[in-house]
Amino acid sequence: QVQLVQSGAEVKKPGSSVKVSCKVSGGTLSNHAISWVRQAPGQGLEWMGGFIPIFGSAKYAQRFQGRVTITADESTSTASMEVTSLRSDDTAVYYCGTSTRPYPTWFDAWGQGTLVTVSS
Amino acid sequence: ERVMTQSPATLSVSPGERAALSCRASQSISSNLAWYQQKPGQAPRLLIYGASTRATGIPVRFSGNGSGTEFTLTINSLQSEDFAVYYCQQYNDWPPITFGQGTRLEIK
Numbered sequence: 001q002v003q004l005v006q007s008g009a010e011v012k013k014p015g016s017s018v019k020v021s022c023k024v025s026g027g028t029l030s031n032h033a034i035s036w037v038r039q040a041p042g043q044g045l046e047w048m049g050g051f052i053p054i055f056g057s058a059k060y061a062q063r064f065q066g067r068v069t070i071t072a073d074e075s076t077s078t079a080s081m082e083v084t085s086l087r088s089d090d091t092a093v094y095y096c097g098t099s100t101r102p103y104p105t106w107f108d109a110w111g112q113g114t115l116v117t118v119s120s
Numbered sequence: 121e122r123v124m125t126q127s128p129a130t131l132s133v134s135p136g137e138r139a140a141l142s143c144r145a146s147q148s149i150s151s152n153l154a155w156y157q158q159k160p161g162q163a164p165r166l167l168i169y170g171a172s173t174r175a176t177g178i179p180v181r182f183s184g185n186g187s188g189t190e191f192t193l194t195i196n197s198l199q200s201e202d203f204a205v206y207y208c209q210q211y212n213d214w215p216p217i218t219f220g221q222g223t224r225l226e227i228k
Binding site for chain 2: 045047050060062095097099104106108111113
């Protein structure tokens with residue numbers, strides 16, 4: 001059973017960057033695509049992008065292209081997501097989720113979520 | 121991009137009754153659809169994948185059906201713990217993976 005543990009909550013200033021990590025146990029990053037999904041307060045789920053092992057690289061939703069970087073380090077079993085040029089509307093809970101395949105499918109395991117607050 | 125539309129936005133049902141939640145895709149997604157349950161302060165929980173396959177440990181009162189563009193999640197004999205927000209998600213065409221906007225299932 002794959003388990004995901006995320007880094008802790010962050011408070012950031014507008015214009016700064018944040019990096020959230022997701023440590024994977026019970027599975028290997030080479031066999032499981034890791035996606036990042038965010039949820040703004042009171043809102044729904046939004047896929048930001050994911051690391052796709054079959055490509056050996058990340059794919060992103062168009063609206064996050066250029067501002068979000070997703071990486072995966074198999075040596076530490078850790079995936080990371082960095083968001084730059086933070087704005088107040090980036091305030092959200094950020095989740096990592098894993099697929100059972102090396103490409104995105106359904107997400108059968110989720111991290112506990114990391115709250116990122118962007119405020120001056 | 122596949123746009124996923126869920127209806128209704130809010131559904132009020134009494135405990136013990138049946139709830140039917142709808143999800144529509146803007147274009148065919150075959151059976152590449154998943155359903156999730158989310159409670160306040162928690163991560164989403166996978167219920168159904170492949171449009172109709174229950175995930176491990178999901179009670180049999182949860183069932184999914186549909187293919188192409190029309191999908192339904194049915195919850196029989198609603199229990200108190202079933203009142204939550206439900207999301208559908210397509211994984212047929214990516215990027216991006218897309219979710220519906222959610223249906224809130226509340227106690228009538």
